[in-house]
Amino acid sequence: MLRRALLLMAAAALCLSATGCGGGADRAQARATTERFFAALQRHDGSGACAQLSKDTRASIESQVSKPCADAIGSLSLKPERVMSVQVFITNAKADVSGGESVFLDRDKEGWRVSAVGCKPQGGTPTNIPFDCEAQA
Amino acid sequence: MSTRLRNNGLGLFFGGLFLLAVVGEALVGHSDYNHVQAAHHSDGISLARYLTSSSFGADLLENWQSEYLQFTLYILSTVWLLQRGSPESKPLDQAGGESDEAQLIGSHARKNSPLWARVGGLRTRLYSNSLVIVMTAIWLGSWGVQAVAGRVSYNANQLSHQEAAVNLGQYLGTSDFWNRTLQNWQSELLAVGSMAVLSIYLRQRGSPESKPVGSPHDATGVTG
Numbered sequence: 529m530l531r532r533a534l535l536l537m538a539a540a541a542l543c544l545s546a547t548g549c550g551g552g553a554d555r556a557q558a559r560a561t562t563e564r565f566f567a568a569l570q571r572h573d574g575s576g577a578c579a580q581l582s583k584d585t586r587a588s589i590e591s592q593v594s595k596p597c598a599d600a601i602g603s604l605s606l607k608p609e610r611v612m613s614v615q616v617f618i619t620n621a622k623a624d625v626s627g628g629e630s631v632f633l634d635r636d637k638e639g640w641r642v643s644a645v646g647c648k649p650q651g652g653t654p655t656n657i658p659f660d661c662e663a664q665a
Numbered sequence: 666m667s668t669r670l671r672n673n674g675l676g677l678f679f680g681g682l683f684l685l686a687v688v689g690e691a692l693v694g695h696s697d698y699n700h701v702q703a704a705h706h707s708d709g710i711s712l713a714r715y716l717t718s719s720s721f722g723a724d725l726l727e728n729w730q731s732e733y734l735q736f737t738l739y740i741l742s743t744v745w746l747l748q749r750g751s752p753e754s755k756p757l758d759q760a761g762g763e764s765d766e767a768q769l770i771g772s773h774a775r776k777n778s779p780l781w782a783r784v785g786g787l788r789t790r791l792y793s794n795s796l797v798i799v800m801t802a803i804w805l806g807s808w809g810v811q812a813v814a815g816r817v818s819y820n821a822n823q824l825s826h827q828e829a830a831v832n833l834g835q836y837l838g839t840s841d842f843w844n845r846t847l848q849n850w851q852s853e854l855l856a857v858g859s860m861a862v863l864s865i866y867l868r869q870r871g872s873p874e875s876k877p878v879g880s881p882h883d884a885t886g887v888t889g
Binding site: 644 | 702706719828835
């Protein structure tokens with residue numbers, strides 16, 4: 529009885545320590561969204577890049593530059609990067625990319641979407657101070 | 666059937682209430698989670714996804730660990746600590762582990778005593794402390810799962826504000842972990858301490874948690 533209870537607790541701990549249960553698929557999907565964003569950026573496909581952004585992030589970029597997202601995204605200081613690692617926690621994710629910057633993602637009904645991009649730590653402790661992002665929701 | 670129900674009423678009653686409370690917590694917790702998601706302009710998640718999330722796990726386990734800590738401490742402290750006039754205390758001259766004779770172990774065991782109380786040696790020592798051992802294991806296990814699940818939930822919030830995630834060691838030093846822990850501990854310790862003291866002067870007729878109604882206030886270790 530005790531052994532079964534302890535095994536159940538260990539399984540629950542393992543399960544909950546990822547994103548909740550089923551975290552591997554979320555990590556792959558968040559990575560794929562980030563890769564699609566940078567691939568579109570590389571081929572100067574503004575519409576393709578904007579399709580990977582969350583609704584609020586698209587709106588934020590459009591209000592920042594006063595242009596449709598597809599035209600505005602090229603004017604931001606963003607360059608194509610490789611995804612080095614991805615962390616997922618429930619409905620939020622962070623992808624660290626080759627240039628040392630980070631991309632933040634949220635999961636909505638359509639899947640994983642970029643909520644902030646071109647994010648750099650501001651100094652100090654990055655767990656206490658929000659990253660400075662080129663564009664965010 | 667009705668006799669079996671009556672003879673197990675206490676366990677069944679609390680087991681049933683526990684299940685109802687967990688279902689209620691799951692439903693309102695899901696609603697609350699999606700309310701916060703909406704406030705952050707994010708989509709909600711399904712009930713099934715919420716039930717397997719660390720957010721639900723942390724909320725559930727932080728309460729479990731404090732309950733098991735409370736009862737573990739209570740079982741252990743009432744071996745040595747006394748409270749004059751309280752039915753929760755042993756008589757004032759019986760502090761400690763008591764004699765083998767009083768505990769019906771080894772050569773003092775009865776025919777119907779559990780096997781491990783009769784055999785002596787390590788098995789009897791283990792069995793003599795089995796309640797605290799199991800309660801402590803459940804407390805530490807659920808506290809550990811609270812930490813693991815709480816970290817995931819905390820990190821989801823960190824990332825939603827474009828802040829870096831913390832590892833488990835860092836999470837154990839956060840105010841979030843200790844706030845979740847201590848807010849549960851204080852309420853459990855208050856409840857159990859106040860029960861030990863209030864039962865000196867107050868009565869509940871028929872309850873073994875109370876002294877008989879007519880018992881004097883200074884009668885200690887008497888249940889009715």
